[in-house]
Amino acid sequence: MKLKRYFPILQWLPLYGKETLASDLLAAVIVTIMLIPQSLAYAMLAGLPPEVGLYASIAPLFLYAIFGSSRTLAVGPVAVISLMTAAAAGNLALQGTPEYITVVLILTLMSGLMLTVMGLVRLGFLANFLSHPVISGFITASGLIIASSQARHVLGLEAEGLNFVTVMYGLIARIPDIHLLTLIIGSGSLIFLYANRRWGRALLSLTGLHPHTADMFSKAAPVLAVVVTTLVTWYWQLDQAGVKVVGDIPSGLPPLTLPMFIPGLWRDLFLAALLISIVGFVESVTVGQSLAAKQRQRIDPDQELIALGTANISSAFSGGMPVSGSFARSSVNYDAGAATPATGAFSAIGILLAALFLTPLIAFLPIATLGATIIVAVLSLIDLPAIKHTFVYAKSDFAAMLVTIVATLTQGVEIGIVAGVGLSLLLFLYRTSRPHYAVIGRLPNSEHFRNIERHEVETDDKIALLRIDESLYFANSRYLEDIVMGLVINQPKLNHLVLTCQAVNLIDASALDSLRTINSRLKDAGVQMHLAEVKGPVMDRLRKTDFLDEMSGVVYMSTYDAWKVLHERAEEAEDKPEAPKSTANSKLSES
Incomplete structure (x- = not known):
């Protein structure tokens, strides 16, 4: 029983049958179609070459299938963790340099080790120190930062910035330099993806499709945007007219990488790795528990720490980046009928095939399309009604949420979440020091x-x-x-x-x-x-x-x-x- 606790695969694999296999394969195909453009986009959001996103979607998915306790959680690159990775690594190295990739690999390994150790010593309760208002405020602010940072790709601008305020200032200052062709591709993709999110399922249902089938087709819309804009860019050679494309992506298996042990660098990355670990864990467990409840199942938070830890360790040794559970892909995974974590392993095989054979077809993929994909994906992260509800219900929680949002937008993701957690603890001590x-x-x-x-x-x-x-x-x-x-x-x-x-x-x-x-x-x-x-x-x-x-x-x-x-x-x-x-x-x- 203790072996099954640490290796949940032993609980479901002996009962695996043909019907389960069919359900998992169908879900894997749908999730893989969704994961390919997202993995490319999130790698670029983290300041990494796009193939890194593919690498981070192979070995980690196999490891999670072995150690994960959730039957439907989809692990891989996610928006918020990618943003935090870019912020942490950007403080120590310049994007696009080998040193930057070295820093990211070390960060990924440190996060994996922290998560694994926390799971082994059963420290899952530490996530409770991140209150829901703080997490909600942090994710909302992160969503705004991500959207603003990707707006430059949609507009074809070179605007840079260290936070939301400076990014927006840079965008506004460079409006006259907007690249028209890039704007057409980026805004067209953005409008299509947003319209699909709002009305795609309903419109497809009107054609006679079953609502479930219509929902699956609707969620595959980013793939259609990628295919169409890539073909258009290739046919008219728009890259020669100034439209930035992904470019050549090396084909082949993920490389075997060995993160370097540099004591000073490990020390500098400690806080960032800890925050990435905790935020990723909280997001994963929240998603996993909500989906498990629908199936009358349960997940083990401490085992999830081990599963996410080993997934990140494998990512560090296979040229990847920090990974976590994705809300959007997990929901698709659940809706598609995934029955076991084997769905993730099958998705990893799909990504592996894509890395081996499909990368030449992605060379003409416009970066503006990936930017639009990210912007629409993070819209669900921005929860403005939660701010109002928290203000009405509890002023102290609203204060913590507001500080988190403002600090994240103006000072960066690390300072934002530390400020929110710090204020939450201070407010807790104040409230309990003067009990009712x-x-x-x-x-x-x-x-x-x-x-x-x-x-x-x-x-x-x-x-x-x-x-x-x-x-x-x-x-x-x-x-x-x-x-x-x-x-x-x-x-x-x-x-x-x-x-x-x-x-x-x-x-x-x-x-x-x-x-x-x-x-x-x-x-x-x-x-x-x-x-x-x-x-x-x-x-x-x-x-x-x-x-x-x-x-x-x-x-x-x-x-x-x-x-x-x-x-x-x-x-x-x-x-x-x-x-x-x-x-x-x-x-x-x-x-």
Whole structure:
């Protein structure tokens, strides 16, 4: 069983049959048709020769088929990771140079090693530090950067820039230099692909095609754009008229590459590799989990780390670039009926055949067409409604999203995501350092308790029931002390304070010291401190200390038990304090 956990292929391969094979082959053909132009485009987006995208779509797909736990996730070059690769490598080498390719290979290997190690030590939870608003903001900003960076190819301009602002400024400044033929090809491809995305499926359905078939044909539209513009450029020799084309792409198998170990370079790339790893993992797991849920299956996040890690390692040793799970191709894979990860292996065979035999046919492919393909592909990444929804729902999350977007657009992808994560953590610490609390009272004729400021409830001026809606740890322990002492000051007849702990999942050492301090101060004020509804794991830890012996009050099983016992005692002896208990067992409620 443990071997099957690390090699999920052993779970589905023994059950592989003819029907499954047919489903996987059909899905593989459709995904391969979609992957060929995308792999070329994303390689160029990363500042690499287009064949690198093909190389990154062969070995990684085979490795993911062995180690991946998702039946439908399609791995390969993706837009956001390509952008992050270009940003990281561009800081250390000039695009188009051998040094740049060396940097990318090292970056790919580092990302693969990080992902694999994280998977082996089960660190999949680290992805939780990337909140959804931060990821959404980062991907939206990345989509805008990608679209703006590809606009120069559609317009036939040489505009450059380090971020969205400088790219847009460069484009606007060079508008008079637009190349007309390139604009016609690029804008024509853009309009066709966008119209197909919006209305292609519906129009094809009107011809009598089954909706599923119409959807598959619609998603293959980029291939049609590539074929038509390549033939037009070849027939009229438009490359000689200034239309930039892909040019000669070497045919053959992916080369065997050995990323160099240069300590200084590895150190400089560490943060970038870590961010690429985490962002790629989050994107892959999000897609994988959503598709698995539709099939009533599950994926293992830690195993996905290993699968993506080995895929990237293989990419580094086969002349590729960083890879991750693609939302668009995975959706197509699912819709086409992919049944197992073998679909990826079959797609890899298709890409391998393309690298061996089809590269001469791509020489006249206009770069403007690839630019249009990328722009339309990343439109789905730009989620402007999410900004509005987040603003309405949670201002703090909106602040983190806004900082991520602005920093990414103006300072670059690495600074953007670091700023977003950093602000999210700071806001989390701020929120949890000042947890919500409520003084609660009993709803009449019931065993339920609610906030006295929101409901008509029964209270007793000698008893205070304080509900803390957060775990207690170092950041909020002093705040709890202030809350309790303020309550004692404002309730002069108070004899009993009950901390109701139904929302407390943790009491760390700092919080325990604060509870000792609170207990001591309450003793001096003639007030007994009690606990109620303490969760089992928290009680287990408290029992390992002498705090329960020191505490002036007792631990009650429920808030109602505490209220019933203390309220009855207050009525029986209004001014007589409760006798302290002398043994550890007496700290548990007798109710």
